[in-house]
Amino acid sequence: GAGVSQSPSNKVTEKGKDVELRCDPISGHTALYWYRQSLGQGLEFLIYFQGNSAPDKSGLPSDRFSAERTGGSVSTLTIQRTQQEDSAVYLCASSLDWGLPETQYFGPGTRLLVL
Amino acid sequence: GENVEQHPSTLSVQEGDSAVIKCTYSDSASNYFPWYKQELGKGPQLIIDIRSNVGEKKDQRIAVTLNKTAKHFSLHITETQPEDSAVYFCAASLNTNAGKSTFGDGTTLTVKP
Numbered sequence: 001g002a003g004v005s006q007s008p009s010n011k012v013t014e015k016g017k018d019v020e021l022r023c024d025p026i027s028g029h030t031a032l033y034w035y036r037q038s039l040g041q042g043l044e045f046l047i048y049f050q051g052n053s054a055p056d057k058s059g060l061p062s063d064r065f066s067a068e069r070t071g072g073s074v075s076t077l078t079i080q081r082t083q084q085e086d087s088a089v090y091l092c093a094s095s096l097d098w099g100l101p102e103t104q105y106f107g108p109g110t111r112l113l114v115l
Numbered sequence: 116g117e118n119v120e121q122h123p124s125t126l127s128v129q130e131g132d133s134a135v136i137k138c139t140y141s142d143s144a145s146n147y148f149p150w151y152k153q154e155l156g157k158g159p160q161l162i163i164d165i166r167s168n169v170g171e172k173k174d175q176r177i178a179v180t181l182n183k184t185a186k187h188f189s190l191h192i193t194e195t196q197p198e199d200s201a202v203y204f205c206a207a208s209l210n211t212n213a214g215k216s217t218f219g220d221g222t223t224l225t226v227k228p
Binding site: 004031033040041042043044045048056059091093095098101102104105106107108109 | 119121147149156157158159160161164206208214215216217219220
């Protein structure tokens, strides 16, 4: 595709439910990143993938958060037993390679609201 | 870990004036400093970046300066236009892990026609 796409664009869920967020990176981009943006705040790094491997998971807030990437392409971020503090915009980005951050492009984000 | 502070949080200028946004960082090992523009309802867009081996970089109306000794870097926008209105974020990281940047809290720039 022309850019990074994310789905759903908006998600409202009840506290305690699990949610899955999807990211389709730009074709040919080997690196993929997940960030969280709370209202009025900067971006918080969650995890990145180089290919299907996640060398750095240190940004995941808790063990309720997990992510995977298959086929070096699509990635899903899963939040189990959602809490109200998980409400935020979840942004995905991809770049040609982790060592080429200047080639990074962001998707439009998934706005998650936990009631 | 790295800490990035960004000022001001809001900035309003008249069309045609210049705008300056400043950031400071704490980790002297950081050597990659990108700037992003985020429009309402969209993801951030990289607009310019600078690495620590240079002191200034320019791209048309935007420029970034870096002072490694003082650990601060700034974004300069000249001849501002209404379409420059957006939230701007600075970030800092180690070049070897630039995807793990630490971001500032953002500056909301409003350019009045």
